[in-house]
Amino acid sequence: MIWWWVFVTIFLIVSIAIYSISVFGYRNITMRKKLTTDECFQAVERRGLFTRTKFEKLHKQEIVIRNNDDLKLHSYYIEANPHSKKVMILLHGYTRAYPMSMQFTDLYIKQGFNLLAIDHRAHGESEGKYTSYGYYEKYDIDSWVNWIREQIGPNTLIGLHGISLGGGTALEYLHINQHAKFVIADCPYSDLAELIRYQIKYLYKAPTFIFYHTIGFLVKIFARFNLADVRPIQAVAKSELPILFIHGNRDRFIPTYMSKKLYEAKQKGLKRLWIAEGAGHSDAYRRNREQYEEQVVSFLQEVLLMNDNSAKVV
Structure with missing residues (x-):
């Protein structure tokens, strides 16, 4: 007994x-604890990627919309090129907020883009409780795309640049995309269950x-x-949209092979893959800034040649 x-x-x-x-x-x-907006500004400043002072000097508008779940979603629209019809939506990583995306501000402004730096649901100043890695967030992205088309114009060239969670979400968005013209996915996951x-x-x-x-x-x-149900690789395999995949070769959080699998799965349309030497997770830009910008600008040149409504990248 x-x-x-x-x-x-x-x-x-x-x-x-x-x-x-x-x-x-x-x-x-x-539901991991998220960094505040202030903490994200401090993080990008420590890494020498951007400063709050530069942000304050930008011509910008704070935007709040409601999504299909009736959650308030927060962003900043940065209009550095008033006559441009090109907008890049910047998607940050898990537990971060929009300031982490601001490291790419100068890169895209120089190429004639305006920017929409968003806070994902349950991050920053957006409402929400859970992160779903693109399962629900892809519909939030669609709400932002519709806002751009309504406010800037239906012929606006819209691109998505996401890091980590943002990269995976951008690729998940391809399941429902109708208006975005290209994606830059930095250290994305190919399959959430596998990850x-x-x-x-x-x-x-x-x-x-x-x-x-x-x-x-x-x-x-x-x-x-x-x-x-979160499998960006399925969306990528069916999509003809131009995609640039970026991944650090020392990424242990989201393994490098996932971007390689995504690249191999894409059978139609323009695709590029760049593996950043010496870079860990979400660190490719800091470690290899010059090469990163060269890869992005070269990709944009190809994308813009495919879109008659956009001027050539300078």
Whole structure:
């Protein structure tokens, strides 16, 4: 009889441990504490990428819209080229906010673009509780695209530049895209379920077969989406939109091979892949700024040649 109670006790302890760790994992994936706007400005300043002073000097307009879920979404529209009909939507990474996207301001302004730097749902000054890695966010992007078309004009050349979460979301948007003309995806994930399995195994050194399904169950119950339903690689495989994939060769958070898989999956339309030497996660621009800009400008040259309503990149 005593062995029975020992077994039950061990079973309960193990079950509680698995559940507790899975709750931590689920919250880490969908509800991790976000950096504030001020903290993001401090981060880009520490890395020498942008300053709040430069931001304050920009000609800009704070924009708030409501999405299909009735959440308030926040952004800044930066109109540095008043007569331009080219707009780049900048999409930041997980737990960040719009200031992290501002590192690309000079790059795109020089190429004649205006900018829409957004806060994803549940980030920065936008409303929301959960992050879904593009499952719901792609509809938020569509709301921003529609805002641009309404305010700037239906013939506006719209591009998406996303990092990490932003890159994956930009690619997920291709499932429903009608008006964006190109995507630049920096360190995106190809398949969310595969990414979570990878992180459980290699980053947290835990048994995947136990924790993946428990975490996935909690995500489904509370955040209301399936990890397996977020597969940017499916959208990429069907899309003819020009895409530039960028990834650091030392990225351990979202492995480099995911961008390689995305590149290989794309069968139609213009595609480019650049692997940034020595760069970790979300670090390609800081580590290789000159090469990064060369890759982006070269890609834009090709894209703009395909669009009659846009002037050549300078």
